[in-house]
Amino acid sequence: MVQKRAAILEVLRNSQGHLQADEIFRRVKQYYPNMVLATVYNNLHALTNDGYIRHIKTATGADFYDKTPTPHEHALCVNCGKLIDADLGDLAAHLRERADIPVLSYDLILHTVCPDCDNGCDQNNT
Amino acid sequence: MVQKRAAILEVLRNSQGHLQADEIFRRVKQYYPNMVLATVYNNLHALTNDGYIRHIKTATGADFYDKTPTPHEHALCVNCGKLIDADLGDLAAHLRERADIPVLSYDLILHTVCPDCDNGCDQNNT
DNA sequence: CCTCCTTTTAGAATTGTTCTAAAAAGAGTA
DNA sequence: TACTCTTTTTAGAACAATTCTAAAAGGAGG
Numbered sequence A, B: 001m002v003q004k005r006a007a008i009l010e011v012l013r014n015s016q017g018h019l020q021a022d023e024i025f026r027r028v029k030q031y032y033p034n035m036v037l038a039t040v041y042n043n044l045h046a047l048t049n050d051g052y053i054r055h056i057k058t059a060t061g062a063d064f065y066d067k068t069p070t071p072h073e074h075a076l077c078v079n080c081g082k083l084i085d086a087d088l089g090d091l092a093a094h095l096r097e098r099a100d101i102p103v104l105s106y107d108l109i110l111h112t113v114c115p116d117c118d119n120g121c122d123q124n125n126t
Numbered sequence C: 001c002c003t004c005c006t007t008t009t010a011g012a013a014t015t016g017t018t019c020t021a022a023a024a025a026g027a028g029t030a
Numbered sequence D: 001t002a003c004t005c006t007t008t009t010t011a012g013a014a015c016a017a018t019t020c021t022a023a024a025a026g027g028a029g030g
Helices: A003-013 A021-028 A037-049 A091-098 A115-119 B003-013 B021-028 B037-049 B091-098 B115-119
Strands: A018-020 A054-056 A064-066 A073-077 A083-086 A105-112 B018-020 B054-056 B064-066 B073-077 B083-086 B105-112
Touching: A003 A021, A003 A037, A018 A021, A021 A037, A037 A054, A037 A064, A083 A105, A091 A105, A091 B091, B003 B021, B003 B037, B018 B021, B021 B037, B037 B054, B083 B105, B091 B105
Parallel strands: A073 A105, B073 B105
Antiparallel strands: A018 A064, A054 A064, A073 A083, A105 B105, B018 B064, B054 B064, B073 B083
């Protein structure tokens, strides 16, 4: 059994959902203090390949890893930078139906204000 | 009049559509041999801000610049790496209508096999 | 204990982009 | 032409997330 791989998966599963590599690294390091970032990347790739997690690439260069491997959409909060799940129905079907070219796959990131920030104190009430 | 900015815009407008910064750099350099990559980025940002062109960020880290500033979708050919336009109807409206969260904007890149590659010699006919 | 294969480590390398500070270029005024 | 002010350009360093490389460590089976 691969302990460190399991620990990385555990950390992700115990999180609210979507973490970046460096945050995973920081958390796993508490249990394995001499772990190195490359190990995190190694195992995240392996876990992604094996279908345990999902790798979400963003245009900002900071990728997220999702504990839920089944396909669904994501949104980035423009206020706090958190990645959250978005429900868009069967978007893949819609895209394949409407597109004038074959759609093998796609990368989509919505930009939103997440519920936490919307309820928060960042509204311009003077 | 800003000559180099105009030259960069010209190069983009004379292209088939979507270029990366380093390709623009290579082309403009033929006319201004001592130009520097930072100047290309400076002017691409300025042209984007002024609405002349469009900046398309990809998850692969290699951004494209589009001579057509009006909103439309894009697809990346998995075979040749070219970025092409895609017609998906009014996707923005569809997303806003279906999403369970506010949609301020979005980044979408389809993955496809472009017509050129589809007609080409890369089909596995033995 | 040996051998083989996988995982991990340490640190350098990569890549596209951004930043910084100094030099150069223009525009307007006298 | 000379002076000032602002914008643009240059050169090269810095950055940040990720990937790579080669060596070391670990574990399983015989």
